[in-house]
Every structure is written in C-alpha cells, then in structure tokens.
Amino acid sequence: MGTGPPAFTEVDNPASFADSLFVRKILTAAILGILLINVMRCIIRSNQWRSEEQLFRSALSVCPLNAKVHYNVGKNLADKGNQTAAIKYYREAVRLNPKYVHAMNNLGNILKERNELREAEELLSLAVQIQPDFAAAWMNLGIVQNSLRRFEEAEQSYWTAIKHRKIYPDCYYNLGRLYADLNRHIDALNAWRNATVLKPEHSLAWNNMIILLDNTGNLAQAEAVGKEALELIPNDHSLMFSLANVLGKSQKYKESEALFLKAIKANPNAASYHGNLAVLYHRWGNLDLAKKHYEVSLKLDPTAPGTRENYNLLKRKLEQLQKKSNV
Numbered sequence: 059m060g061t062g063p064p065a066f067t068e069v070d071n072p073a074s075f076a077d078s079l080f081v082r083k084i085l086t087a088a089i090l091g092i093l094l095i096n097v098m099r100c101i102i103r104s105n106q107w108r109s110e111e112q113l114f115r116s117a118l119s120v121c122p123l124n125a126k127v128h129y130n131v132g133k134n135l136a137d138k139g140n141q142t143a144a145i146k147y148y149r150e151a152v153r154l155n156p157k158y159v160h161a162m163n164n165l166g167n168i169l170k171e172r173n174e175l176r177e178a179e180e181l182l183s184l185a186v187q188i189q190p191d192f193a194a195a196w197m198n199l200g201i202v203q204n205s206l207r208r209f210e211e212a213e214q215s216y217w218t219a220i221k222h223r224k225i226y227p228d229c230y231y232n233l234g235r236l237y238a239d240l241n242r243h244i245d246a247l248n249a250w251r252n253a254t255v256l257k258p259e260h261s262l263a264w265n266n267m268i269i270l271l272d273n274t275g276n277l278a279q280a281e282a283v284g285k286e287a288l289e290l291i292p293n294d295h296s297l298m299f300s301l302a303n304v305l306g307k308s309q310k311y312k313e314s315e316a317l318f319l320k321a322i323k324a325n326p327n328a329a330s331y332h333g334n335l336a337v338l339y340h341r342w343g344n345l346d347l348a349k350k351h352y353e354v355s356l357k358l359d360p361t362a363p364g365t366r367e368n369y370n371l372l373k374r375k376l377e378q379l380q381k382k383s384n385v
C-alpha cells in the first residue's frame with residue numbers, strides 16, 4: 059500500500075492520524091479479503107473457461123439479457139453441428155437485439171439448410187435492409203431465392219453481394235450455379251471462371267466447368283479445363299474423376315484409366331469411381347476388369363443408378379462368350 063486514500067491526507071491532526079491508522083488496518087484487511095476472493099473467483103473462472111462452451115454458458119448466467127452472449131452460445135453450438143440448439147440461441151439473440159444482423163444471417167443460414175426457406179428469406183432480407191453492405195447476407199439471400207426458384211431476384215442479390223465484396227469467389231460460384239439452372243451456359247462458365255480467377259483452388263467451380271462442358275458435348279474444352287485445373291490442384295480426386303470421364307468419352311482409354319486409378323487410390327470408397335472405371339473397361343473391351351470394378355461399385359453402393367443394368371449387360375455378354383468358347 060504505497061498511497062492511501064485521499065481521506066487520510068490530514069496527517070498534521072494527531073487525532074485524525076490515530077484514527078486513520080486504525081481505519082488503515084481495517085482497510086488493509088478488507089483489501090486482502092477482496093484480493094483473496096478475487097483469486098478464488100479467478101480459479102473458479104479458469105475452471106469454467108476450460109472450454110469455450112463453458113465460458114459462454116457462464117457468461118449466459120452472468121448476463122442473461124445480453125444478445126451477444128446468446129449469439130456466441132448459438133455459434134458455438136452450430137460449429138459443433140447442434141443446429142436445433144443453435145437456432146434457439148440465435149432466435150433469442152435476435153429477440154433481445156432486433157437489429158442484430160449477424161445473428162439473423164447465421165440463423166437464416168441454418169434455416170436455409172433445413173429447408174425452412176420462407177423464414178430464412180425473411181431474416182436475410184431484414185439483415186440486408188438494416189445493413190445494405192452486408193455481402194454475406196446478400197449471397198445467402200440469393201441462395202434462398204434461388205431455391206425458391208425466384209431466379210431474377212437471386213441474380214440481383216448475388217450481384218449486390220459482389221458489388222460490396224469484390225473478392226467473393228463463392229458468390230461467383232453460386233451465380234454460376236444459378237446460370238446453369240437457367241441453361242445460360244456461357245454465363246455459368248464465365249461466373250465459375252471468375253471464381254477460379256479469384257481462388258485458383260476452388261475445386262467445385264473447376265469441377266462444374268468440366269461437367270458442364272462435358273454434358274454439352276464440348277469434350278476438347280472440357281479436357282483443356284480439366285488439365286488446367288489439375289495443374290493447380292493436382293491432388294484433387296474429384297477433378298481426376300471428372301477429367302477421366304471426359305477422356306473416356308474421347309476414347310483416350312489409356313489416359314482415362316490412369317486417372318481413374320489415381321482417383322480411386324486417393325479415394326477408394328467412391329462407388330461412382332469404380333462404376334465409371336468399369337464402364338471404361340466395358341467399352342474398351344477389357345471385360346474381366348470391367349466385371350471386377352462393377353462388383354466393387356455395387357458392393358459400395360448397391361443402388362448406384364445404372365451400374366446394376368450395366369453389370370447385368372456385361373454378365374450376359376460373358377455368358378454368351380462362354381457358350382461360344384464351349385461350342
């Protein structure tokens with residue numbers, strides 16, 4: 059205790075000096091006591107703060123009317139995948155603070171994932187009304203409007219999001235999906251291209267470009283884009299798979315096989331990888347290997363569309379060959 063409280067500065071008065079000594083003793087004891095209590099509280103606290111969740115829960119009991127605390131508990135639950143509980147806390151956060159745009163955005167997102175689109179749209183519309191430059195909320199609103207098949211509004215929302223956040227690869231990706239839904243293929247390709255310009259490892263955007271070009275019969279372009287993508291992200295097995303499909307259709311069997319095998323090595327349990335490799339062998343005339351990979355594929359996913367039919371087709375062919383060789 060270097061300096062006492064200002065009340066004890068009148069030291070030239072003896073009576074008051076004696077008094078102050080006595081009061082000082084009491085004060086010192088009190089301060090020591092408070093210190094001790096604080097140390098103990100701190101120990102309890104640090105136990106409470108072992109996990110983020112406990113921290114937020116203890117905050118909740120201290121300040122139950124604080125929207126930010128409810129938001130944090132909700133976010134923590136959502137990060138752990140507990141959506142039902144997260145919704146409850148986000149709702150409370152919005153109730154306590156009706157202008158809480160981040161709580162609205164997160165709540166809207168969860169509701170969107172649970173296909174509660176009407177309420178999701180309401181919340182996200184309100185969020186961007188309150189904060190018109192909230193890019194993420196605009197993008198999420200676009201996704202909801204897209205799901206509600208209100209395509210023009212969705213497009214507007216995506217562009218508004220991009221206006222407010224220049225580097226927004228996911229938004230270009232979603233814009234591309236919207237254009238693809240509308241069969242605006244060139245626009246879709248441009249949007250996905252933009253996504254990959256901003257984020258070269260945007261695997262989903264690359265994949266969609268390859269698949270769209272493949273589905274529309276632009277095999278050469280699909281191949282070029284696939285190779286460009288694999289240069290940038292060489293270990294991405296979904297890209298290997300998409301490009302392998304393109305190469306198979308272009309009858310580049312050897313190259314296609316190598317890529318299928320590489321994709322399977324990276325991701326051995328994808329039924330479609332084995333199924334499509336089987337189709338490649340089937341077309342190529344390598345029937346034993348085709349049989350083997352159809353069987354692996356059916357084991358991984360007995361309901362894979364088309365695979366059972368292809369497999370039965372192959373078995374009939376093998377039986378016929380058997381008969382011929384027996385004759």
Ligand SMILES: *[C@@H]1O[C@H](CO)[C@@H](O)[C@H](O)[C@H]1NC(C)=O
Binds near residue numbers: 135140143
């Ligand atoms: C979700 O969180 C709530 C509240 O904390 C809890 O009661 C419930 O058991 C959790 N549910 C799951 C599936 O973890």
Ligand SMILES: *[C@@H]1O[C@H](CO)[C@@H](O)[C@H](O)[C@H]1NC(C)=O
Binds near residue numbers: 230246248249252
């Ligand atoms: C792609 O980006 C360019 C350059 O920023 C922009 O002019 C164009 O409108 C964008 N197109 C799409 C479909 O995203």
